[in-house]
Amino acid sequence: MTDKTEFLNGNTACAEGAIAAGCRFFAGYPITPSTEVAERMASRLPKIGGTFIQMEDELASMAAIIGGAWAGARTMTATSGPGFSLMMENIGYAAMTETPCVVVNVQRGGPSTGQPTMAAQGDMMQARFGSHGDYSIIALAPSSVQEMFDLTVKAFNLADRFRTPVFLMTDETIGHMREKVILRSDVEITPRHELVEGELPFRPGVDGVPGFGTFGHGLGVHVTGLTHDERGYPATDSADLHEKVVRRMVRKIEDARNEIADVDIVNPDAEIVFISYGAPTRAVQQLLADYPGIYGHLNLRIVWPFPDAKLGEFGAAKAFVVPEMNLGQMAREVRMHTNVPIVTAAKLGGALHTVAELKHAADVAATATAPVTEVVL
Amino acid sequence: MTLEEWYRQDRLPHIYCAGCGNGTILNCTLRATNELGLDRNKTTFVSGIGCSSRASGYTSSDSLHTTHGRALPFATGVKMVKPDHDVIVFTGDGDLSAIGGNHFIHACRRNIDLTVVCMNNTIYGMTGGQGSPCTPYGAISTTTPYGMREMPFDLCAVAEAAGANYVARWTSYHVKELTLAIRAGIETPGLSFIEVMTQCPTSFGSKNKMRQVSQMVDVLRANSILKDKADRNKAAGIPLEPGKFIVGELVRRNNPVLGGRS
Ligand SMILES: Cc1ncc(C[n+]2csc(CCOP(=O)(O)OP(=O)(O)O)c2C)c(N)n1
Numbered sequence: 001m002t003d004k005t006e007f008l009n010g011n012t013a014c015a016e017g018a019i020a021a022g023c024r025f026f027a028g029y030p031i032t033p034s035t036e037v038a039e040r041m042a043s044r045l046p047k048i049g050g051t052f053i054q055m056e057d058e059l060a061s062m063a064a065i066i067g068g069a070w071a072g073a074r075t076m077t078a079t080s081g082p083g084f085s086l087m088m089e090n091i092g093y094a095a096m097t098e099t100p101c102v103v104v105n106v107q108r109g110g111p112s113t114g115q116p117t118m119a120a121q122g123d124m125m126q127a128r129f130g131s132h133g134d135y136s137i138i139a140l141a142p143s144s145v146q147e148m149f150d151l152t153v154k155a156f157n158l159a160d161r162f163r164t165p166v167f168l169m170t171d172e173t174i175g176h177m178r179e180k181v182i183l184r185s186d187v188e189i190t191p192r193h194e195l196v197e198g199e200l201p202f203r204p205g206v207d208g209v210p211g212f213g214t215f216g217h218g219l220g221v222h223v224t225g226l227t228h229d230e231r232g233y234p235a236t237d238s239a240d241l242h243e244k245v246v247r248r249m250v251r252k253i254e255d256a257r258n259e260i261a262d263v264d265i266v267n268p269d270a271e272i273v274f275i276s277y278g279a280p281t282r283a284v285q286q287l288l289a290d291y292p293g294i295y296g297h298l299n300l301r302i303v304w305p306f307p308d309a310k311l312g313e314f315g316a317a318k319a320f321v322v323p324e325m326n327l328g329q330m331a332r333e334v335r336m337h338t339n340v341p342i343v344t345a346a347k348l349g350g351a352l353h354t355v356a357e358l359k360h361a362a363d364v365a366a367t368a369t370a371p372v373t374e375v376v377l
Numbered sequence: 378m379t380l381e382e383w384y385r386q387d388r389l390p391h392i393y394c395a396g397c398g399n400g401t402i403l404n405c406t407l408r409a410t411n412e413l414g415l416d417r418n419k420t421t422f423v424s425g426i427g428c429s430s431r432a433s434g435y436t437s438s439d440s441l442h443t444t445h446g447r448a449l450p451f452a453t454g455v456k457m458v459k460p461d462h463d464v465i466v467f468t469g470d471g472d473l474s475a476i477g478g479n480h481f482i483h484a485c486r487r488n489i490d491l492t493v494v495c496m497n498n499t500i501y502g503m504t505g506g507q508g509s510p511c512t513p514y515g516a517i518s519t520t521t522p523y524g525m526r527e528m529p530f531d532l533c534a535v536a537e538a539a540g541a542n543y544v545a546r547w548t549s550y551h552v553k554e555l556t557l558a559i560r561a562g563i564e565t566p567g568l569s570f571i572e573v574m575t576q577c578p579t580s581f582g583s584k585n586k587m588r589q590v591s592q593m594v595d596v597l598r599a600n601s602i603l604k605d606k607a608d609r610n611k612a613a614g615i616p617l618e619p620g621k622f623i624v625g626e627l628v629r630r631n632n633p634v635l636g637g638r639s
């Protein structure tokens with residue numbers, strides 16, 4: 001097998017990445033601007049022994065991919081904001097039952113049905129905290145069509161490694177833009193750590209993650225969204241057990257922040273440093289090309305768990321500038337991990353940040369002293 | 378394999394109230410899987426949330442106890458990935474027809490190869506006796522303290538209209554017939570829907586002047602009209618009396634199936 005180079009849109013590259021990663025079950029419900037992911041899966045999966053199903057809604061889609069995961073497949077769904085909101089209860093179920101699966105959110109303008117055909121990054125906090133209770137997840141943010149392919153593969157590997165739902169938090173711009181993409185044939189696939197006989201399905205192994213008790217292997221695994229003991233049996237009355245279970249599930253991901261982190265660091269000695277993820281990364285890259293050697297850049301390919309240690313790599317930073325297509329959702333997270341002044345450059349409505357706007361934000365940052373300054377673009 | 382081996386012995390005793398009909402229905406279901414000689418390692422039980430849905434936790438094979446109303450889409454995912462597995466769903470009347478109503482219709486329309494056992498106690502048991510879409514007209518519940526003022530669903534009629542290949546209704550009194558119906562449901566490709574009218578002495582009986590379990594079972598039996606008799610009555614122009622329901626095999630057909638063994 002050799003690599004193929006094609007000119008594709010991001011959503012199609014995402015579907016190809018999923019297939020390359022071994023995804024063989026996709027359940028979804030159409031919503032702009034994510035639909036091309038489902039359409040590509042519908043045409044490709046049956047030809048390679050996989051299954052596509054269009055469910056009646058997003059609650060059903062999320063449920064189906066969890067069921068499919070326990071039946072042994074690598075599974076994925078794709079949606080946009082309103083559908084993501086509908087998935088939240090079952091996303092919590094996936095977190096509680098430690099079910100590996102991948103959810104693609106091609107973000108559009110919200111709240112509510114908002115702007116179906118325009119880009120946004122308004123679901124970043126929903127991705128982290130949208131379901132009820134305490135839990136942790138992993139989320140990736142591609143900023144090119146190539147990354148749509150590569151990070152989709154990575155999402156599946158992380159899902160299996162940590163037994164958790166993993167989100168690909170992309171947006172309309174990346175989903176619909178066309179770029180050259182290398183469809184790699186030799187992608188690395190992390191094998192699922194299977195439960196072996198004699199192990200308990202919810203007893204953490206050496207790395208804090210239990211082996212996965214795939215159905216049909218004769219292990220008789222019981223899976224419940226109720227608080228459960230290491231056998232997987234409901235145990236809802238013990239404060240101690242609940243605390244232990246929830247803390248372990250949060251810790252298995254939060255403690256691995258540095259292992260999970262995936263960033264680009266440019267000009268670490270700069271005084272004005274941009275922090276970006278997704279589509280705004282492209283504008284920042286253009287600014288850095290136009291003004292070489294002046295600004296620093298921390299590009300986040302993983303947004304959750306937030307790779308806070310990477311902020312420390314910018315020892316000379318006098319201000320961080322955070323351009324986002326929302327009113328400052330990740331800027332709020334950055335604020336939690338640094339005392340360096342932050343300039344938020346929020347932009348709503350779907351248009352990308354321009355280089356001039358980023359330059360203006362950087363100029364404001366050069367004199368910023370307040371903990372958080374919002375620039376009006 | 379023995380019948381006992383179908384039970385997750387270390388989880389017993391179960392949480393059901395004394396006199397609850399759910400244990401009987403679980404027994405009938407596992408008797409059916411055992412009599413059919415199903416492979417326990419290729420049998421998956423899926424359930425939603427409610428007293429009835431706890432049944433999946435007492436089976437010794439792989440099982441998914443999911444979210445309220447969503448058992449059918451979870452089961453759909455399992456079946457699509459493992460078409461050679463027998464996937465059996467336990468659900469309650471509220472779980473299936475209120476919060477899960479749309480999934481119910483679509484699972485029947487797809488005619489996906491699942492066996493659905495609905496424990497219809499005409500009430501929300503687990504949350505303490507609120508009205509359900511199957512609560513009889515006029516019945517008292519904690520959210521219908523002056524009597525239910527909405528007409529109940531006929532779940533079998535819904536399943537038939539939506540496209541299920543096999544539809545049957547029995548009661549917790551009819552253990553032999555119920556076991557045979559579940560067997561037939563498992564053996565029939567496509568969606569099999571088996572509704573079991575059952576007693577919830579705790580939440581329904583106590584509010585509706587049926588404090589004795591035996592009294593509840595007697596009422597279920599007395600209200601059951603065998604399909605043959607109902608058909609004859611219909612032909613003679615005699616309508617079904619209010620409060621009575623038809624028991625027996627209501628539908629068996631061979632429409633195209635999703636997710637069946639190939
Ligand atoms: C989303 C959601 N809404 C509400 C509930 C609360 N709840 C738990 S069980 C139940 C009703 C169960 O009734 P039924 O399905 O008839 O089952 P039974 O307990 O009578 O067997 C409800 C409303 C829930 N768990 N999840």
Ligand code: SF4
Nearest residue numbers: 393394397428502577
């Ligand atoms: S509340 Fe009703 S349905 Fe629930 S266990 Fe008790 S008797 Fe059974």
